[in-house]
Amino acid sequence: MSYRSTSSPSRPFIQLHTQLTPAQIQLIQSHEDFGEVRVPVSELNLASFLRNQIDLEAPSKDARTVSKLVARLRDAKAAHDDDSDSGHSVVAHILSFTVLGDQSGELVPEGRMLLWKWDKPQSQYRKTGSWGHSLTKVLVDAEWNTGKDVTLYVKAVEEEEYERVLKGETKT
16 A cells, blocks of 8 residues: 655655455545556566656646556556567556545654544444554454445554554544
8 A cells, every 4th residue: 555645745655565455445435446557577566666657647746646647557558568568567456545634644754653443424333443553454344334435544643552552442
């Protein structure tokens, strides 16, 4: 998972490793599925390749960066197909979603860790989840308790609060 900040020029791009499936991402109200693209096998680090492509594509404040990136990768694939070079690429599924955080705009300030929470005010069942350290577990909890179309929240916390959540002493 990659995050592109519009407010922090010193840390414009952050990678977070998760085990989210497309089905889990589709639970998020703001998700967008851009489909599959082919990426050259010569790019050993897919995340770095995509980061470099995003940096080439548009200024960080351009909301359509992902759409432009996918279109360019598809154009490149079509050009490679003409050269019969498609055997030297791998398929990457590109999805995006919005995460709401604090007003500072910086996802992970130095020395902090992330907690995640789901919310769905219109649910007839549970309307919000608890803060959790695992995005995957938070989305499993959301699906189990309220289904899809949830909003995701994230907050960066000091290690002490993160440890309390790990131990089950969560705050709402």
